[in-house]
Amino acid sequence: MQDQEWVDIRRIPAEQIAEAMELSAFAFQYELSEEDRRHREAMLPEQEQWGAYVDGRLAAKLAINDFQCYIQGHALPMGGVAGVATWPEYRRGGLVKKLILQALLAMKEKGQTISFLYPFEFGFYRKFGWEMCAEQKQLELVVSQLPKWPGGKGKVVRSDGGWEVLHTIYSAYAAGYNGMLNRSEAWWTHRVLFTKRGMTAVYYNEAGEPAGYVMYQVKERVLKVHELIALNHEAKLGLWRFLSDHDSMLEKLTWNAPTDEALPFLLDNPRVKQEIVPTIMARIVDVPAFLDKFPFASGMEGSFCLKIQDEHAPWNQAVWHVTVDESGKAVVREAAEELGNLNLPQLACSVQTLSALLMGYRTASFLHEIGRLQGEEQAVELLERLVPPQAVFIGDFF
Template sequence: MKPAEIDQNITLGEFAFQFELSTEQREDRKKIIKPENTWVAVENKEIASKLTIFPSDIYIAGEVMRMGGISGVATWPEKRRSGLVRELLRAAMKDVKERGCEVSLLYPFSFSFYRKFGWELFADAKIWTLSSSQLPQPAPLEQGTIYRVTQKAAAVLQPIYEKWAVSYTGAVLRDKQWWEDMVLKRKTGEIVVFKNEQGEDRGYIIYKIKNQKMEVKEFIWLDEETRTALWSFLAQHDSMITEVEIRPAVNDPSRFLLADSRITEKRESYFMARIVDMTSFLQKYPLHLKEGEELDLKIEDDFCEWNKGFYSLENVDGSIHIRFYPGHSEKKGLEMNIQTAAAVFMGYITAEQAWKAGRIQGEPEQVTLLQAGVSDLEPFIYDFF
């Protein structure tokens, strides 16, 4: 996008996502938009379609990988179904590959639409709804302290978040700007932190209360002491609220540990992922193969053709050696498309589940190798873009 096209870009976004900016908000938006991160389809000097790239880093299986997020995909109605978004996505994928991104994430308006271009569901979101009477019995802290954060929240929360995020595939590595623009401006409300007796910050909550309803937007804890302390803190609000809505990590065991576990849980499909550069992805991925074991993969990818081909992965002297044979190789291996590869390597489904469902074809011995080789860390992302 050219700088002169920023106003058109904002106008299309307002129409497509049904919001309206004030003059002041529009000027603020123009200051933070980076034209080099937006691709546009232009006809007669007018933007017909657009999308924005959000470059960042994420954790995958405990390793840091470069991510090119896709957001703000919009087209004027009279220009829809003419292939513009396909071409924008193709340009964006070439762009993020050149930037060194291994993966791309997006929040879809339609899962089937983005599957056509190689994205696949990789993370769910959970919402718990419970009455105030279902909270644990309020009790004063026996150890540690709870304190409220009102200034420089990013600097306080970042060390806690980073220790937590490395345990989840898909969690964004938040820098200061990401905290300010993507978290604190969107998840407004109160912030409290639990500090243990050793003086270490071990967890936090971002929450808001309105009309006797508490909404917990982030609930992060690093150990059982912190989890218990933060739940006890929530219970101290019992006289102010009648209902609590919590958005926990998908593997949070707190529901089981409540005295009254008959709460409402809603689980919904959330983010999609795409492997942009399979070779680079495999080079960074901590695949577990024993000495001498060899795993062979045959990947189909009709949208990012550079990924299509045969990959041979072998443990040689304790390190994984990768050989790539591009294109239509006659070599045999576990056959899958790039969507299934993302779902398996990022932990949304197991290799055995994909094989039984017909999403992977190949010998069961190789399926066992793949299943044993991938990380068992849960896929989860707290952010939205």
């Protein structure tokens, strides 16, 4: 591609969605069955599809999923960037950069103040302000390591495939992690239940209340846990007893769990195979709007100035005066003066660093120690008190 004037960035019209799907299938090397296509088409109302056109031909594309994610127990609008792909003959021409810049603007206009994506390469998206913000603990247990715990007073019932009961359990659990999706009915139907195939079982306590579930598949003597969600220890014991009763069919069990999962500690032999793997990257799209919605710690009043560097979203690049009241609600306004002239605790960082901090992935003191958060000790300590500790995890892929 020689002439940048030939490039047009615009929404992909309905009649070209099939072509966009074929580009994704080619780029990510998967077969697109008719069933796959039907489920993907059902999700289109919850997406924006953007294309880069060269001489009128679709050359590259991306999708923005209209999500909500939990941050400090509150569901906030989030733009999930996915399906970033370019036909080979148009690669290395800057098309993806143009699409990303358009996506940032589109998300801002839609009120999606934060964005997640799964990167093909962390360094590439770091250039545009996204930062690594979540990990998974990949666990592998051979059959002899499966726990033989008592099943508890409740019971495990195989599910009929409906999503409503699962959603009730999932939502109570998901609110305890930064990053988890607030799943819609469409996402349950066309993504979770469609892609995480196999069996589903629900744990009901003695009172008959649903308190946990497991989605899993047994194939070639491997039990793959898609999701295991327990609202209390009793439910966890019951679900693991249920899984362990598959032992005659298995050689091993695998599970991608939150990094704070304590299963190895609970086992008689904790020497199971574990690997911590990075997953999503996050980026604050609109700094003042996100700070305005962010649930800071209650009972921790404070006021500080924050200078943000963000070359790809110029609306963020300013000095922001942030005042947090006793309820944890912030009032954010652009400071009329330069940072050094304000008689307030002063901090400065990139939008990447702020994203890692407010996602709860890294603390203010750590970021200050490694030089990514600049400011006086007093200001760093204030920010550390204002941002509540919260585990980060996301169990969905998009």
